[in-house]
Amino acid sequence: MSLSVRRANLDDLDLLAPLFDHYRHFYTQRHDENVSRAFIGERLGRGDSVVLLASLDGIDGAGFTQLYPTFSSVRAARVWVLNDLFVDPAARRRGVAQALLDAATGFARADGAARLELETDHDNVTAQALYDGVGWQRYDGTQRYHLPLSAA
Numbered sequence: 001m002s003l004s005v006r007r008a009n010l011d012d013l014d015l016l017a018p019l020f021d022h023y024r025h026f027y028t029q030r031h032d033e034n035v036s037r038a039f040i041g042e043r044l045g046r047g048d049s050v051v052l053l054a055s056l057d058g059i060d061g062a063g064f065t066q067l068y069p070t071f072s073s074v075r076a077a078r079v080w081v082l083n084d085l086f087v088d089p090a091a092r093r094r095g096v097a098q099a100l101l102d103a104a105t106g107f108a109r110a111d112g113a114a115r116l117e118l119e120t121d122h123d124n125v126t127a128q129a130l131y132d133g134v135g136w137q138r139y140d141g142t143q144r145y146h147l148p149l150s151a152a
Contacts, residue, residue, distance in 0.1 A: 002058060003095055005103035008051040010044050013037060015061040016051065023064075023086035027121075040066075050080075052103045054087070054096045063087035065100040067107065067116075077114035080104070085118075085127070097130055119144065 008016060021036035043049040049068050056062035066084040071077065082104055087096045108116050118136070120127045132138075 001094065002056070003062075003099050004055045005052050005099050006055070007107075008044065008053040008064065010041065012051075012053055012060070013041050013044070015053065016040050016044075016064060019061055019064050019086055019088065020084075022088070023084055026086070049083075050107060052100055052107065054091070054100055056091050056094060056096060061088065062091035062094075063096045063100055065104050067104055072114055075114045078111060080108045080111070080113050080116050082116055082118040098134065101130075101134055 017033055017037035017040060020040045021031055021033045024036055025031050040051070043066070044051060049066050051064055051066045053060060053064050054062040063086055064084070065082060065086075067080045068083050070079050070081055072079050082101075085097060085100060087100075104116060118131070120131070
């Protein structure tokens with residue numbers, strides 16, 4: 001088995017758009033590859049995020065993760081938010097998610113970040129088991145809030 005992860009660029013949009021669309025659908029959004037293509041293309045084009053793309057057995061598009069930069073004012077340091085992680089169903093249980101997490105960790109460390117952060121739904125026990133199993137720590141004593149600004 002050959003598994004590798006690399007940083008994606010705009011040339012990878014044809015691979016990323018359907019993966020990103022399936023990711024969005026997993027989180028209850030309707031399939032709309034045009035919306036997915038526009039969104040991920042804008043992120044890559046503007047440099048708003050870092051997308052890491054996995055290849056498995058020489059085939060690109062086995063999965064991806066997307067990181068967004070933010071900062072910790074208290075730590076006076078950069079923080080990367082691992083916002084998206086998706087593995088194509090045909091590539092699951094073959095180490096792709098772990099490779100993507102390892103690549104994200106390596107990227108954030110090389111960037112000098114203070115930490116990586118992520119969140120997942122309370123009922124996504126598969127993802128929680130993965131994160132717990134590779135050393136991610138749950139926040140203790142914090143309550144996360146959000147303020148919706150649109151109906152979407």
